[in-house]
Amino acid sequence: MADLVHLCDKSVMSDAKQQLARALETALAQYAETMGEAFPILPALDVANDPDLWAVAEIDGDEFRIRVSTGTADCTASLWASAFADGEFRKSFGIATGADASTMSHISLVWLMLHEMHHFQMRHFGAPTARQPSQASVLKKHGLVTRTKKSASAHSSDATEISLIFEMRADHDATEMLLDAYSSDEWLDLRTRVAAISAMMMLIERADSSNQRLGITHPKAATRIFQLLGHVIDMPVIAAHLELNQGTDSQPRPDNLPTQAEQESFAAQIVIPAFFDAVSLANITSAQTITDDLGSATDFFHDVEAVKLDHSAAPNELVTVGAQQWADLVALNTQISW
Template identity: 35%
Template sequence: MKFGKTTIDQISEIWITLHERAHIELGHFSILEGVPTFYLVSKSGRSQVQEPDLPPELWDKVERCLELQADHEALEEMLGTMQTADWAELHVITSSIAAVMVAIEKIDAQNQNPSETHPKAATRIFQLLGHVSDMWSIGACLNGAALPDERRIRAFSKEVILPAYFDAIEQARANDATSFLDDLGDPSVFFADISNAKLGHWDQLQTRGAQEWAELKEANEQILPLVYKYQVKNRTSI
């Protein structure tokens, strides 16, 4: 996807549109039939999902998993691969997406009843930056290209990933999104969590964002077959 001179506000709007479109394309509305859901911000109180095809202990995780799925679809579409992306542009896009997540969390924080329908912004940004930091391997897998060397990977981290992380911190501070700052963690802990997540060392994750990501990732494995089932149903009914 090419962005050229697109403004940060426009990038944020594209992100929201792609996220909502992903909910439709992945058949999420069919899964949650009868449950009013997928507001941009959380709705109050407990999840109302009762999905007979899943163990009851997973029910309160379904909506949050579907949110992460929609995020993932949208960010794959927006970010492309490291080989094809302009790094400065990639930094702006990543920061703009993170800004939407922080803004949603800020609005959610004013909600009197803690919600179970949306993951924490820190969790969504953990997935986002984890994906961005993996982009060289995605490019190599898709195009059969050689993996970039250490120096290039470090440069990518310095020019894209770290600035995007600090932009999110800056935005949260400016908006007093204190819960987000607590959940995201300091840079050393946050990036150690990204490495541990990649290595599958989930029991060593320390930040709340990374821990929720791991909890939902595990639940997602059981929820995905349901998504495929409804996707097939949707396709055959068109």
């Protein structure tokens, strides 16, 4: 008689609770540091003892609450323990970055907290797929993995797409905040943060797809990683442009722009390895669909370049599944008001 083997080791509940509380604390500190002011409301953290991976951002009256399962901390720790137990990964990522499993696990959870905080920040609680009809007037929520059974009629494809766009927006802002501004002496730190984010995106896809009864509530991990690495590759240039805009004189200051050589070595030493980190993590989690959706490095970076040159690139001009979904969502995004 075979029991269901759960993918995540169960830790002592208080450990998971502590890890989640620490992650929220770091996320709030990161918010304050990058924004220059505290997050507008102190989120209440409500940890449920449940081995599955899920998190919900909800507003209840005046309170903003992040409800999250102990399994979220356990699954994250479990993924990173497997990654560092893998000789190849340890050699390519561990030695290059000097990071360990518990640090990586912490950063993944910090990003998750930032993602939930940005749902609040962007007032995503009216999202059609996130509404529970019976409670809509008093309790609004946005789930990492929606826990409520939805009826087929209430779950139109439009509502699903809006929900996916909200996810991409929350990802974008959480990522910008976690990665912070480009700095030429923090490349390796950046690589660890990007891997931590990729890992969380994969964990969410895995939880999403094991929950088929509820339908897909999130964009594909490959789509989210495409947006992530598209941002990372632009970071040296974004930093220079921001400085330019904030300058008092309107003259362009090309000396702010990292040299072509620096940009190329950043791509070679950080962005391309970050892609292979994602592929390794997908292999470690046995997520063949994610590996397939990401495509080969050549195809993936072909698509990154294609959308850089033409922001409104049509999905059929793109090769990889992740980039195609990204282009679909970007096209829809322009039709939806913020």
